[in-house]
Amino acid sequence: MFAKKVPVNNMNFKVNESEKKLRGSYYTPEWIANFVARWISNYNVKTILEPSCGDGVFFDEAIRELPSDQLSLIGFDTDSAALELCRKRPATLSVDIALHDQDFLAWAIDNIQSNCPQKFDAVVGNPPFVRYQYLEKEQQANAQKIFDLLGMKFTKHTNLWIPFVVSSIEFLIPGGVIGMVIPSEILHVLYAQGLREYLLSSCSKMLLIDPEDLWFDDTLQGAMLLMAQKKTTSREQSSAAIIRTKGKEFANGNPYELFNTADYIPGEVLTKKWTYALLSKEELAAYKRVRSSKIFTTFDNLAAVDVGIVTGANKFFLVPDIVVQEYALEVKAHPMFGRSEHCPGVIYDQNQHDQNREHGYPTNFLYFDSENDGDVYAEYLAVGAKQDIPSRYKCRIRQPWYKVPSVFSTPVNMLKRSNGMPRLILNRLNAYTTDTAYRITPNAGIDAETLVACFLNSVTALSAELEGRFYGGGVLELVPSEIERLVVPYVEGFGTTVDALNINVRQLDGKKLLELQDKALFSGVTDIDYSDIVILQKALARLQLRRQRIASDD
Numbered sequence: 001m002f003a004k005k006v007p008v009n010n011m012n013f014k015v016n017e018s019e020k021k022l023r024g025s026y027y028t029p030e031w032i033a034n035f036v037a038r039w040i041s042n043y044n045v046k047t048i049l050e051p052s053c054g055d056g057v058f059f060d061e062a063i064r065e066l067p068s069d070q071l072s073l074i075g076f077d078t079d080s081a082a083l084e085l086c087r088k089r090p091a092t093l094s095v096d097i098a099l100h101d102q103d104f105l106a107w108a109i110d111n112i113q114s115n116c117p118q119k120f121d122a123v124v125g126n127p128p129f130v131r132y133q134y135l136e137k138e139q140q141a142n143a144q145k146i147f148d149l150l151g152m153k154f155t156k157h158t159n160l161w162i163p164f165v166v167s168s169i170e171f172l173i174p175g176g177v178i179g180m181v182i183p184s185e186i187l188h189v190l191y192a193q194g195l196r197e198y199l200l201s202s203c204s205k206m207l208l209i210d211p212e213d214l215w216f217d218d219t220l221q222g223a224m225l226l227m228a229q230k231k232t233t234s235r236e237q238s239s240a241a242i243i244r245t246k247g248k249e250f251a252n253g254n255p256y257e258l259f260n261t262a263d264y265i266p267g268e269v270l271t272k273k274w275t276y277a278l279l280s281k282e283e284l285a286a287y288k289r290v291r292s293s294k295i296f297t298t299f300d301n302l303a304a305v306d307v308g309i310v311t312g313a314n315k316f317f318l319v320p321d322i323v324v325q326e327y328a329l330e331v332k333a334h335p336m337f338g339r340s341e342h343c344p345g346v347i348y349d350q351n352q353h354d355q356n357r358e359h360g361y362p363t364n365f366l367y368f369d370s371e372n373d374g375d376v377y378a379e380y381l382a383v384g385a386k387q388d389i390p391s392r393y394k395c396r397i398r399q400p401w402y403k404v405p406s407v408f409s410t411p412v413n414m415l416k417r418s419n420g421m422p423r424l425i426l427n428r429l430n431a432y433t434t435d436t437a438y439r440i441t442p443n444a445g446i447d448a449e450t451l452v453a454c455f456l457n458s459v460t461a462l463s464a465e466l467e468g469r470f471y472g473g474g475v476l477e478l479v480p481s482e483i484e485r486l487v488v489p490y491v492e493g494f495g496t497t498v499d500a501l502n503i504n505v506r507q508l509d510g511k512k513l514l515e516l517q518d519k520a521l522f523s524g525v526t527d528i529d530y531s532d533i534v535i536l537q538k539a540l541a542r543l544q545l546r547r548q549r550i551a552s553d554d
Contacts, residue, residue: 029215036124041065045062045121046070047074048062052077071096074118075099077104105146108142108146118171119173122176122177126181127161129159130159132159150198155191162195166195174231174233181224182223186226187242203238204231205228205264210546213247240264243258283538293489296490303451313384317404318362327383334366335363335429336365339361339415340418341361345501346453347499348413353429389401411440413427413437416435416436421476421544424440425452448495452501453494453497454489454490458518463486494521501517
């Protein structure tokens with residue numbers, strides 16, 4: 001079952017969601033289930049577990065492809081109507097099948113703790129994709145219990161599909177196989193790090209079928225097909241591969257051959273993100289060679305990253321000039337920016353600020369820091385009180401509610417999200433920014449202008465694709481720990497180009513811009529072969545298209 005993902009820039013509450021989404025009831029097409037069934041038929045499978053069997057499509061296809069007189073099937077679901085459909089499928093009437101109208105995780109906990117846990121030759125299915133905060137209390141407790149029993153670090157940012165997958169793999173026999181539809185964000189989201197580590201420690205081969213198109217209607221959530229084989233011994237090495245597909249054509253081929261001939265990379269490469277498996281061996285080798293150059297380092301060696309100002313009510317504290325004038329707030333108004341349209345280049349200065357003011361953007365941050373502000377600006381603060389802003393969490397935990405903490409500016413900033421590629425912004429105006437952006441402080445001896453100018457290049461942009469994450473809308477997002485791991489060149493004196501770069505960013509398309517930057521930064525570096533840069537330019541373009549779900553020309 002599959003719950004659609006809503007765009008990340010909207011605040012979502014359980015009360016606003018459909019019953020279909022809360023259950024994760026998006027069922028798998030038959031052609032995907034058949035592909036999985038044909039694959040597992042090569043492994044002498046006799047016992048199959050389906051932890052969220054729904055209407056039984058995986059069972060139906062397994063029975064068609066495997067000797068039915070030898071099969072023993074067990075399925076779970078909390079949707080009684082779906083289970084009834086499963087029972088009535090013609091194929092399921094002829095085999096040994098046990099269907100349970102209960103929460104799989106509750107059963108899984110008992111099975112893990114059993115003296116003789118039930119094991120399976122194969123696990124198939126499409127687990128429910130439901131956010132932790134949408135789960136009932138009992139399901140939340142069960143999810144956490146699974147993590148505890150398997151020695152995994154628990155986070156409330158998790159999703160229901162993760163405990164389904166890890167417990168399913170736990171129940172496989174050595175050499176057993178799992179074929180499951182899972183979210184494509186397995187490659188990069190922080191909450192799936194424990195699962196990635198578990199898969200690397202438990203499975204020998206992991207193949208991910210990565211579709212260019214969406215497999216499920218009415219959803220922004222990308223899905224992948226995980227095909228993995230459990231290790232036969234703990235000494236067995238792990239490896240992973242990702243195959244990009246388009247349409248249904250791949251499913252017409254031989255899944256067993258596809259699994260065995262994929263271009264696997266060693267699991268040791270996948271320490272944090274599995275996005276590195278998106279690179280070919282040639283691209284990965286080129287990336288390693290280039291990043292070993294003397295001009296490259298990681299971002300944490302160049303600068304420190306802090307979140308922006310957390311106001312707790314941006315629409316109240318960030319206002320256009322007209323509000324400042326109406327309530328005589330000039331003394332408390334300070335320049336700020338925080339969106340891509342506020343800074344289309346790489347420099348934020350007085351000229352850019354004035355343009356934003358003319359557009360009517362909320363260019364003013366209201367900083368009430370004096371003891372008597374409550375009296376002097378009582379009229380405007382009453383507007384906030386009428387909107388019930390003092391009761392908002394970030395506001396009610398501070399005294400007074402209108403005094404925003406941790407207010408400081410930095411020489412460099414970086415927007416948290418980007419559609420194209422991330423860029424640093426030289427903050428010549430010392431403007432403030434909210435938590436839609438990061439505050440960047442160059443380390444001792446690091447020139448701010450040089451840092452900004454060097455940051456924009458194909459290698460760093462590729463590093464951001466590999467280290468960052470994205471959701472349904474295809475917007476790239478980086479958190480501080482990911483920014484710190486970015487691979488960045490630093491060339492003394494390159495900061496003199498920052499003003500020209502500011503113009504180029506506004507006028508050139510991304511491909512042309514990066515070609516110019518790459519030539520300026522790398523063409524004269526003795527320990528970089530420029531042919532490697534060309535390889536990485538193509539890899540970057542492909543990963544960007546994948547993230548944005550734009551069809552490639554390949």
